[in-house]
Each structure stands twice: as C-alpha cells, then as structure tokens.
Amino acid sequence: MKADPDKLIIDGTLGGGGHSEMFLKTGARVIGVDRDPEALAHARTRLAGFGSRFSTFEGNFSQMPEIPSVQQGELVDGILLDLGVSSRQLDSAERGFSFMREGPLDMRMGPSSPRNAADIVNHWPEADIVRILFEYGEESKARRIAGAIVRHRAVKPFVTTLDLANCIEKAVGRTGKTHPATKAFQAIRMAVNEELESLAIALNNVPKVLKPGGRLLIITFHSLEDRMVKRFLKHSSTEFLDEPGWPEPRPNPDFQFRLLSRKAIAPSAGEISSNPRARSAKLRVAQLLNLPS
C-alpha cells in the first residue's frame, strides 16, 4: 500500500504498524488508531524513526471524528481499516483470544470493551449465547454449544480459554482439521468487542473525517463484516434510487462515494503463502466524492 508524500492517512487499525510503516516510507503522515494500548506502545517504538510524521490516538476507530487534528478541522486523504485482531493479540496467551493457548477468558482488544469473554459465557442468558454463535459465528451447532456452556457453568464457572475450548469439543466432537471451537471463539470475540457496531458507526463517520476525493480502504476477514461494507458502499455509491411504484428514480440522499473497485480485491497466491491468515481477506476501496453542498 502506498500514499503520496504529504498525504495524511488514518490507519484506524494500527496493530503491529505494518501498513502504517508502508505509508510512512512513501512520505505520508500517519495517525495510527488502536483501542489496544499494547499495540500502540509497540508501534510507537517500531515507528519512532519517522518522527512527527507518525502520531497515535488510543480509541475505537468509531471515534475518528474525536482525533484532535480532525477536531481542529484537518481532514485526511485516506482511511485504512484492516479489521479483526492482530497476530500479536492472537498469539499472546494472556489476552485469551486463542483456543489453542491456555489463558484467561478475556478477548478484549482494549480496556474500553464493556465486557470480557468470561462475562458472556458465565453470565449471559442461553438465548443470547445462541444468538451470537449463530449471528457472528455462523455456527450451525449454536444451540448444542450454548446448552453445553450453560450446563458446564452451573457446576463450575469457566475460567480459562481451554476450559471453554474443551467444553465445546466435548459437546460437538471433532471432525476435520478445524478446531470445533473456532467459530464460537470468533463469535464471542466479536460480541466482547462490539465489532460490527463499531464498524457501522465508523462507516457513517467517514465523510466527517475524509477530504472530498479522499480514499477509504477496508480489509475484512469475515463475511458479515464484508457484507456490511459492501452494502454500505453499494448504497452510498448509487446516485439514484428506484423502486417499483415510483413514477421515476429519485436522487439518493446518501450518495457520496465512487467505488474504485466494483468487486472485492482478494490477496494474491504469493501474499497468502507468505501470510496464511490473509487467505480470507477482502479489500474494498472507495473515493469520497466532491459533491456541491
């Protein structure tokens, strides 16, 4: 990814700082946003050599309009959102994201998350657990897993990631290569961090932060996120709306983007072989239009 010198970019998901570094190397200024203070500290050290061209904002990317320079009226040339958790977060046992590593049932990307994974599995009503497993995990065995969670916690509350992973494996068995807790862990993580809610707010905030002509790039790893981005961009890049029963098409009040790629861009085979976690990534790119107000 490249940005021209003197452009100002918000990297809304700073993580390890890899994308920010690419922008900085081409001369741009970057504001790195992350809700994880550990990620911010790590990236600040990694990118210190870029001096004042790199700055950070601790918070949710849904809060982009609250970034001090944006508040002072400076709009940005580009926004990148590379959704989900970072490898650093996943690989760190004590963050509780992995069903392969013993750790506390945490899964918060940062301290601002209103709950942790233990709160959900130990206290949420069974129906709500079923709902998130279905909705966020697209888990067809949601009822069976939620039932097992509720029976287990009645005897002994869940404490660690492996308590939960083992309970799920016992409930649904293991077939194939994928661990049977994969979808449930993803669903619980998305609920802990209110990931879809944050994305919906961020999409609506983009025109408050981006210059007319500026670009929005979003990388998703999950069909629900991709669907949300695709629908938002499709609607907001449609100039006229038409419905059966209307005498003629009407101007779309939400028309404000131009799609720079009609379809999602998938990673190349080379990218997947150097980073297997990229295999389900989809990139969508759009440009904010310069419309008369």
Ligand SMILES: C[S@@+](CC[C@H](N)C(=O)[O-])C[C@H]1O[C@@H](n2cnc3c(N)ncnc32)[C@H](O)[C@@H]1O
């Ligand atoms: C997939 S990683 C980004 C990796 C990064 N592009 C890189 O090059 O290293 C996602 C990062 O975004 C952060 N993140 C995810 N959702 C967020 C949100 N709603 N607000 C702020 N940060 C978020 C996570 O804490 C994580 O550090």
